[in-house]
Amino acid sequence: xxxxxxxxxxxxxxxxxxxxxxxKGGKRQRIAVAAAQDPDVLDALSEAFEEGVAEPHLFxxxxxxxAICRELSLDASRFSISHFSDPGEAARxxxxxxxxxxxxxxxxxxxxxxxxxxxxxxxxxxxxxxxTLSHVAVLDVPGYHKLLSFTDGGVVVRPSFDQRVDIxxxxxxxxxxxxxxxxxxxxxxxxxxxxxAADVQAENSRLISMFRTGELRGAIxxxxxxxxxxxxxxxxxxxxxxxxxxxxxxxxxVNAIEECNVVAKSLIxxxxxIFAGVVVGARLPVSLVSRTDTRQNKKASIALASLxxxxxxxxxx
Amino acid sequence: MKTVNEILSLLAGRDTRxxxxxxxxxxxxxTVLALKKxxxxxxxxxxxxxxxxxxxxxxxxxxxxxHEFGQTKDPVRELSQCLLxxxxxxxxxxxxxxxxxxxxxxxxxxxxAYQAISLVGSGQDIPGAASEVSPAGPKPERLFLxxxxxxxxxxxxxxxxxSDGFVNPRPDIRTRLAIIGNCLSVxxxxxxxxxxxxxxxxVEQVYPGMPVTVESAEIANICKAGKTTRAHVDGPLSFDVAxxxxxxxxxxxxxxxxxxxxxxxGSSIEVINGIYMAQTVLAGANAxxxxxxxxxxxxxxxxxxxxxxxxxxxxxxxxLSSHDLPSVA
Numbered sequence: 001x002x003x004x005x006x007x008x009x010x011x012x013x014x015x016x017x018x019x020x021x022x023x024k025g026g027k028r029q030r031i032a033v034a035a036a037q038d039p040d041v042l043d044a045l046s047e048a049f050e051e052g053v054a055e056p057h058l059f060x061x062x063x064x065x066x067a068i069c070r071e072l073s074l075d076a077s078r079f080s081i082s083h084f085s086d087p088g089e090a091a092r093x094x095x096x097x098x099x100x101x102x103x104x105x106x107x108x109x110x111x112x113x114x115x116x117x118x119x120x121x122x123x124x125x126x127x128x129x130x131x132t133l134s135h136v137a138v139l140d141v142p143g144y145h146k147l148l149s150f151t152d153g154g155v156v157v158r159p160s161f162d163q164r165v166d167i168x169x170x171x172x173x174x175x176x177x178x179x180x181x182x183x184x185x186x187x188x189x190x191x192x193x194x195x196x197a198a199d200v201q202a203e204n205s206r207l208i209s210m211f212r213t214g215e216l217r218g219a220i221x222x223x224x225x226x227x228x229x230x231x232x233x234x235x236x237x238x239x240x241x242x243x244x245x246x247x248x249x250x251x252x253x254v255n256a257i258e259e260c261n262v263v264a265k266s267l268i269x270x271x272x273x274i275f276a277g278v279v280v281g282a283r284l285p286v287s288l289v290s291r292t293d294t295r296q297n298k299k300a301s302i303a304l305a306s307l308x309x310x311x312x313x314x315x316x317x
Numbered sequence: 318m319k320t321v322n323e324i325l326s327l328l329a330g331r332d333t334r335x336x337x338x339x340x341x342x343x344x345x346x347x348t349v350l351a352l353k354k355x356x357x358x359x360x361x362x363x364x365x366x367x368x369x370x371x372x373x374x375x376x377x378x379x380x381x382x383x384h385e386f387g388q389t390k391d392p393v394r395e396l397s398q399c400l401l402x403x404x405x406x407x408x409x410x411x412x413x414x415x416x417x418x419x420x421x422x423x424x425x426x427x428x429x430a431y432q433a434i435s436l437v438g439s440g441q442d443i444p445g446a447a448s449e450v451s452p453a454g455p456k457p458e459r460l461f462l463x464x465x466x467x468x469x470x471x472x473x474x475x476x477x478x479x480s481d482g483f484v485n486p487r488p489d490i491r492t493r494l495a496i497i498g499n500c501l502s503v504x505x506x507x508x509x510x511x512x513x514x515x516x517x518x519x520v521e522q523v524y525p526g527m528p529v530t531v532e533s534a535e536i537a538n539i540c541k542a543g544k545t546t547r548a549h550v551d552g553p554l555s556f557d558v559a560x561x562x563x564x565x566x567x568x569x570x571x572x573x574x575x576x577x578x579x580x581x582x583g584s585s586i587e588v589i590n591g592i593y594m595a596q597t598v599l600a601g602a603n604a605x606x607x608x609x610x611x612x613x614x615x616x617x618x619x620x621x622x623x624x625x626x627x628x629x630x631x632x633x634x635x636x637l638s639s640h641d642l643p644s645v646a
Contacts, residue, residue, distance in 0.1 A: 143599035153519060157527050190586045191619060192431040195486040227594035228621035235598065238620035239427075258529050258584050261519035263591035265556035270472045271600050292557060292564045 008179040010147060012140035012274035012300045019303035022310050023052045029306040031056045032103035034094035035087035035111035037064035039072060040291050044298035046074045053306055057102070059094040060109060061085045087111040092119050098284055099125040104309035107287040117155065120282045132156060132166035133281040136174045137264045138304055140274040144231065147178060149251040153260030155279060161203045164253070165216065170280040171251055172218045177311035182220060184245035188254045189224025196224060200255055220244050227252070227263065276300035278308055285309055318476040318507050321469045321603040324632045327507065328359055337417040337635055340399050341365045342392055344375065345423025351627035353378050359635060366395065392425055396433035400462070402612025418634040419615040430617060434484055434608055438462045462610040463499045464617065466593050467633060469603040473560060478503055478512070478580040482589035483617065484608060490532050493582060494539065499609050500580050501548055506636050515559035515578035516552025517588060521570055529553065529584040549573040597626060605629035607637065614638055
């Protein structure tokens with residue numbers, strides 16, 4: 001079933017379906033893969049290629065890539081490969097390739113995230129859009145009525161106020177790609193306000209007020225609130241919390257990397273939530289898939305990056 | 318422990334010549350249902366802070382397992398006194414004995430509970446208690462209080478012990494060591510003899526730019542060096558590496574804890590509270606929530622907790638009331 005492109009995407013299956021529909025409509029996304037000698041990445045890319053979602057260009061150690069393809073019985077002829085034995089160099093070349101307009105998505109292979117991020121933010125290229133790259137985890141959680149995003153659990157360790165503003169802006173690009181017009185964002189907090197540090201409180205109030213006064217636009221932001229208040233309006237009322245986002249949040253904005261990372265992973269590990277992750281903030285999305293991601297999660301991550309890339313493309317034309 | 322319900326078997330196996338007495342602050346409908354279940358299954362009785370009419374109503378439901386305390390205008394002070402072990406459950410005549418555990422009812426605000434816990438933990442004089450604590454007398458005892466939750470993780474077929482989801486906002490190394498101490502007492506009470514404690518972080522590696530990973534490694538080293546218990550403490554560990562053996566193996570994480578953690582210690586309230594809320598609200602997971610380290614344990618269900626989880630919190634508080642909890646300053 002091809003979903004209505006105007007409707008917000010509510011489930012991971014729709015996310016993948018929408019990416020397929022985009023590809024069928026001629027928007028097959030080109031992926032520059034940095035240090036592609038990574039079995040999990042090659043496996044995921046091969047599937048994305050078969051499904052018509054992506055067109056990968058690999059940068060990395062050709063012999064290793066071919067050996068992995070043989071081992072996994074993947075058809076190597078579907079990949080174009082540029083040989084670079086040094087992972088750092090491969091990453092830089094993949095980023096340069098994307099910067100030159102030859103790719104729509106950059107994907108991390110067998111190289112550390114920091115090497116890719118540094119290259120993407122380098123002034124040598126024109127990919128830098130803001131000072132902050134941030135990670136958005138989009139989750140399809142059983143028991144919740146729509147996709148629930150968490151940010152940032154992957155890049156910025158303890159964001160400053162300006163970085164938090166960037167993180168929200170970066171999320172808005174993902175929300176746009178998911179067809180969410182005016183996303184509802186809850187700032188994650190503690191069950192009692194007294195447990196929050198005064199400076200964090202002040203920053204939260206400032207951020208919320210910037211959205212209320214129209215200084216920042218494109219989302220309804222409220223909080224801080226504990227996760228139960230964000231997830232249920234009925235529960236929020238028990239706390240005496242009345243919020244326009246309670247019970248219908250699209251995204252949880254978190255104060256520290258471990259809070260975001262741990263809570264999102266708890267939903268994946270304990271509830272079987274389907275996960276798609278993407279790094280945004282540059283002119284192009286950066287896709288990271290992990291060894292421990294399930295096949296379905298890898299597929300969803302590539303689909304998400306494709307939709308974000310297509311959305312960036314639409315915005316710039 | 319595979320299910321939170323097993324607390325009942327542990328309580329059943331205990332020597333119970335005397336009934337345990339719990340002081341309940343401002344119960345609402347859900348707490349009353351949980352108290353009723355507790356009174357029918359456990360050797361407990363309750364002294365209740367509520368208006369006379371509500372107490373009478375509850376008394377009808379609970380039979381003679383209920384005593385009236387009447388309304389208090391200063392719940393923070395009363396709760397502090399209970400946690401300090403300075404409050405008997407009797408009326409003026411003292412006819413009811415010591416307070417063994419405390420229960421937060423629906424209408425005691427979390428803010429009041431937090432304030433009382435903070436006062437007890439700070440060792441400050443309790444406001445309004447000047448007549449009881451002489452300025453010239455000894456300073457009030459300082460106790461280390463922390464929040465501990467049990468969470469039934471069906472996907473892992475085991476119960477996780479988690480801390481701290483309410484009391485200590487951003488615990489430093491010393492505080493996290495004390496949190497681990499309180500967790501170990503809970504583990505002992507629920508029959509985990511050699512607990513595996515994971516210090517949660519976003520990653521397993523130590524990065525200088527990620528203070529939580531540095532602190533976790535330091536805590537793990539302190540615990541390894543001064544090993545006095547049968548606990549294994551390791552970190553930093555990410556959530557999946559801590560709990561899933563296969564993931565730990567794939568990521569090359571070795572040691573006793575990776576893949577098999579019994580206890581999860583977070584770097585902030587948001588971490589543990591977030592896990593708890595996600596599982597209880599979205600999946601209806603069985604759970605229990607208590608504050609330990611005081612002279613009497615406090616069952617602290619959250620406003621989002623269902624009747625069953627309020628009941629389990631009461632059961633856990635009962636169980637802990639018979640175990641000595643350390644007062645690590």
